[in-house]
Amino acid sequence: MTLILHHAPDFASTIVRLALEELEMPHVIALADIDGGALASPEYRRVNPVGLIPALETEHGPIFETAAILLWLVDQTGRLGPGPRDPDRGAFLSWLFFTSNALHQAALAMFYPHRPAGEANTEAAQAAAHDQIIARLGLIETMVATQSPRWLSPDHPGVLGYYIGILVRWLILLPPPPYGLDLRDFPALKAVLAAHESRPAALRVAAADALGPTPFTNPRP
Ligand SMILES: N[C@@H](CCC(=O)N[C@@H](CS)C(=O)NCC(=O)O)C(=O)O
Numbered sequence: 001m002t003l004i005l006h007h008a009p010d011f012a013s014t015i016v017r018l019a020l021e022e023l024e025m026p027h028v029i030a031l032a033d034i035d036g037g038a039l040a041s042p043e044y045r046r047v048n049p050v051g052l053i054p055a056l057e058t059e060h061g062p063i064f065e066t067a068a069i070l071l072w073l074v075d076q077t078g079r080l081g082p083g084p085r086d087p088d089r090g091a092f093l094s095w096l097f098f099t100s101n102a103l104h105q106a107a108l109a110m111f112y113p114h115r116p117a118g119e120a121n122t123e124a125a126q127a128a129a130h131d132q133i134i135a136r137l138g139l140i141e142t143m144v145a146t147q148s149p150r151w152l153s154p155d156h157p158g159v160l161g162y163y164i165g166i167l168v169r170w171l172i173l174l175p176p177p178p179y180g181l182d183l184r185d186f187p188a189l190k191a192v193l194a195a196h197e198s199r200p201a202a203l204r205v206a207a208a209d210a211l212g213p214t215p216f217t218n219p220r221p
Contacts, residue, residue: 003027004057006047008034009209012066012104013054017161019073019080021201042053047204067100070159080159081151092151092160095143098136099163106132110175130179132170137186140164145188153193161196165216168193173219183217193217 005020006027007013020027027124034036039051048055048064054063063069071093072208074081081096082088106129109116113125144152151158168189171181183190193216196202206215214221 001057001059006030006032006044006053006055006057007038008053011053012166013211014205014211015066015163015166016054016056016069016073016170018166018205019070019159019203021205022078022157022162023073023079024200024201025073025077038090048156061122065100066104068094070163071096072143074159075123080157086149088149091147091149093154095140095149096160099140099167103133103136103140103164103167106136109180111170126133126175126179130175133181134185137168137181141189144192147149152192153190154191157199157201161192162202164189165193165196165202169211169216169219190217 003020003025005013005016005027007017008031011034017029017050032044035054038044039048044055045051045059047062050064052064054066054069056069057064058072060072063072067135071081075083086092110126110133113122113129117125138163140152143149150156152160152164168181168183170216172183173180175181183193194214197214197216202215203213206212212219212221
């Protein structure tokens with residue numbers, strides 16, 4: 001069957017769309033009417049029981065959670081990340097799960113601080129999320145600068161480059177002052193993201209989702 005990506009522009013599903021374009025895998029985009037309550041509908045909950053974007057319908061059934069979908073795509077194609085018997089697999093999995101569990105979660109706490117802390121505590125939640133984001137991006141920066149992994153590299157496209165690229169985009173664009181991210185503090189990562197955003201696949205998605213010409217390194221050109 002043709003893959004179906006449940007998507008809203010510049011939501012987490014854009015990360016999956018970037019991977020699908022890079023892999024040149026035929027797929028259909030099913031635009032989710034989020035404001036119209038589509039994510040709460042029984043039909044959508046059969047695809048993604050937690051009611052979030054993204055979800056990918058496949059011949060193996062529906063898959064949800066960004067990292068799970070990216071890993072499934074790597075394993076199906078043998079591209080954009082190390083496969084199960086590759087010596088780099090363990091390190092790749094470690095940083096993919098860290099990105100999902102730690103960086104993505106801290107970004108969500110920055111954008112929706114009332115969710116972890118309640119409406120009365122949003123400022124404290126954002127301050128804590130900011131510290132976590134800077135520390136966690138610092139760990140990724142050190143890893144890239146010291147280990148130059150093939151799976152997060154300016155020389156090779158990879159699912160992790162696209163995942164971190166979209167998170168960094170949001171962390172530059174969305175947090176209120178003084179929390180916006182400055183990528184000059186993360187030069188090795190910036191080089192990886194600059195290479196990813198200039199790939200033909202990324203340019204196609206940037207045009208389709210109206211992300212601008214440099215969506216990761218300078219999302220407000
Ligand atoms: N851990 C989830 C997070 C996905 C997520 O937060 N999706 C957001 C968009 S970026 C969403 O669907 N928001 C709609 C809502 O909260 O109603 C994943 O990685 O798939």
